[in-house]
Amino acid sequence: MSYLPSKDKKESYVRELFNNISKGYDRTNRMMSLGxxxxxxxxxxxxxxxxxxxxxxxxxxxxxxxxxxxxxAVGSQGKVTGLDFSEKMIEIGLENIVDHPQRGQIELMQGNAMDLPFEDEQFDAVTVAWGLRNVPELEVALREMIRVLKPGGKLVSLDMSKPTAPVFKQAYWVYFEKIVPIMGQVGAGKSDAYRYFYESAKHFPDAPKLTQLFAENGLRDARYTNLMGGTLAIVEGRK
Known part of the structure; x- marks a missing residue:
């Protein structure tokens, strides 16, 4: 059984998925990442x-x-705008920032990564963590992020990649396919959601390919840094 939706259904599928796992999402992330x-x-x-x-x-x-x-990092004179299309994730985010020392600098809002509700060249930097894997049109989302980024600013993504070391890569995919859904059931009560994460990671471009997409869409100095043996990576580029 495939847990990967078709492109035309992915947006509604992913939004519902994250709404359903929002309460246990942070707890499960800690488990999966080993803290x-x-x-x-x-x-x-x-x-x-x-x-x-x-x-x-x-x-x-x-x-x-x-x-x-x-x-x-931006301090009392700066501002962070957080955007997500899952209203339930935003609700948890609002709870998380209540006691944060810089809560007055954080604005959370619901919105679509493929149609950002902002003017051109508005932000000094744009980040996205474990998000590009979940958009229906990866390059559409990339172009939108680049559009709202000021010249000289950086776009930085943290997401899954694909390890290449023999034995380790086989063990990793077995872990992701078999163990992670169990963690999802324990942490968020939704094992099926974490089976989707496995399939989406398998189909998501690895770090070299994503770096190439950054460059092809106009970002300079595109590069990547592998983490955890190449199981995930930070990919970055400058406008």
């Missing part, structure tokens, strides 16, 4: 070269975990 997800988000902030006073867009912001890291 390293916060460190990876901090690396995204560093790679985006976020500075105090800047305005940063966090696309597919989910429960605002990366948005909160970005808010610490």
């Amino acid at each position: 390293r997800d916060e460190k990876w988000r901090r690396t995204v902030v560093k790679r985006a070269r976020v500075k105090p006073g800047q305005h940063v867009l966090d696309v597919c912001c989910g429960t605002a975990k990366l948005s909160m890291q970005l808010a610490m």
Whole structure:
């Protein structure tokens, strides 16, 4: 049975999926990443070269975990706009930022990554964590993020990739296919959702291919950094 929806149904499918797992999403992420997800988000902030006073867009912001890291970097004079099309994820995000020291600098809103509701060249940096894999049209979303990015600003993505080391890569895909859905059932009560994550990761471009897409869509200095043995990667480029 395939858990990967057709392109024309992907938007509604993914939105419903994230609405259903929103309450347990952060807990399951911690389990899946072995507690390293916060460190990876901090690396995204560093790679985006976020500075105090800047305005940063966090696309597919989910429960605002990366948005909160970005808010610490922009400081009291800056702003972070987090956008996600799952209203339930935004609700959890609003709960998460209540006690955050820079909560006044964070705005969360519902919106579509493929049709961003912003003017051209509005943001100093754009980030997206575990989001590009879930959009129906990857290059449409990329072009939208580039459109709203100021010249000189960086687009930085954190997402799954594909390990290449023999034995390790086979073990990884077995883990992702068999163990991760069990974690999804324990953490979020939705094993089927995490079977979708496995299939979407299998079909998502690996880091070299995604880096190539960044360059082909006009970003300079496109590069990638593998994490966790190449199971995921940070891909970046400058407008």
